[in-house]
Amino acid sequence: MATFKVQNFKYLITCNKCYKQYVGQTSTKLKERLNDYRCNIKLHKNTTIAVHFNNPLHNISNLSIAPTEQIDYKFPAELLCREVRTILDDYITHNN
Numbered sequence: 001m002a003t004f005k006v007q008n009f010k011y012l013i014t015c016n017k018c019y020k021q022y023v024g025q026t027s028t029k030l031k032e033r034l035n036d037y038r039c040n041i042k043l044h045k046n047t048t049i050a051v052h053f054n055n056p057l058h059n060i061s062n063l064s065i066a067p068t069e070q071i072d073y074k075f076p077a078e079l080l081c082r083e084v085r086t087i088l089d090d091y092i093t094h095n096n
């Protein structure tokens with residue numbers, strides 16, 4: 001466990017219903033992280049993302065996730081800053 005190599009990178013979650021954006025950071029594969037989100041939403045967990053995508057008129061198909069390296073080309077910094085929230089806290093506890 002102590003020798004686990006951490007390879008952090010950041011990613012952006014966008015709700016394509018209301019265009020709310022969340023920035024997160026993960027040390028695991030993006031695909032695995034997305035599976036976590038899907039699972040949390042399904043189970044109605046009390047996390048920022050799960051609560052958002054369990055709102056009325058929302059569902060899992062409104063969630064898009066991408067590494068910020070890719071997104072940076074499409075979105076100016078001020079747009080990123082406007083509605084970003086860290087969801088890292090959820091996963092610090094999760095990963096420890």
Ligand SMILES: [Zn+2]
Nearest residue numbers: 015017018020
């Ligand atoms: Zn939304």
